[in-house]
Amino acid sequence: MALPVVVYGHPVLRKMSDEIDENYEGLEQLIEAMWETMYDSDGIGLAAPQIGKNIRLIVIDGDPLSDEFPELEGFKRVLINPIITEHGEDQCIESEGCLSLPGIREEVKRPKKITVEYENENFELVEEELDGFAARVVQHEYDHVEGKLFIDHLSPLKKRLLKGKLNAISKGKVDVRYRIKTA
Template identity: 60%
Template sequence: MIYPIVVYGHPVLRKEAADFLPEEKGELKQLVEDMYETMYKAEGIGLAGPQIGLSKRIFVIDATPMAEDLPELAEFKKVFINARIIERDGEPVIDHEGCLSLPGISEEVSRPSRIKIRYVDIDFNEHEEIFNGWAARVVQHEYDHIQGILFVDHLAPLKKRLLKRKLNAISKGKLNVNYRIKVAK
């Protein structure tokens, strides 16, 4: 099932998401498949629960399309459930980011170059991993979604003011994308 992508202005994007409980494990396999299908349809490399209107701590990543330019991402396809970043360090790196929930906006964002994250997989097995470079950036971007944060929140106030017109247009559904969207009512 392909979900519509929730866009800027919808309150679910600003809410901290809830954990999945072990008794909800049965619904995860289909949800993960649907999230990947939705992400691929929208030509994204990551998708979080809030972006499909689900305020739950889940995100999927498949950064393998970036492997031609960034070979370290060749095998980077993962599901993160109930994730918590437990360390952020390394040199801050500035690079462009975009988002399916903010179509048409791409801005430079500074993020730490290394993170340590704890999460469970769809079988509720716990993992703790360290990610560096672009993998760390992608994880932090998706993690922000389950925290109710958007990449534009990391921008300087002047930059945000300059984007106000575009953000207002997105919140009203005045955009042209090749995927279904959902705006706030």
């Protein structure tokens, strides 16, 4: 069942998320609901805080963008308790959007390469080196479990220019085709 997406202004988006283990009640159903929510919202990634859960859980399916970013072909992951252990020195700028910030797209500077450790849905430890847009998507979703949003990477001027849109989002005054949840 697709769940409502928590939008800007809700305090859950600004909290550091807790680690979970294989005994987390209803985890399999939660992961399934997150996939459904992400697909229903036309997203390519979703972190648990975006559905109101402060746990370190992320789902990503980059395949829809694989024509533009070949490194996303077949890039479908469940990341439990992720930790980015290394950031490459080279940076790049790409446009980002977010289901929790509907209607906002901005250029964000991020490292081109990262190393991430996480547990998959079977709680097997995975270490992965990622580059290009795959690294960007993981960093974007990772920000969510760290209590951050992509707008935190913008200049103070850019943030001030977005203030009206952010206020409207926090009040639920947005036109989206998926269900949202405000504070």
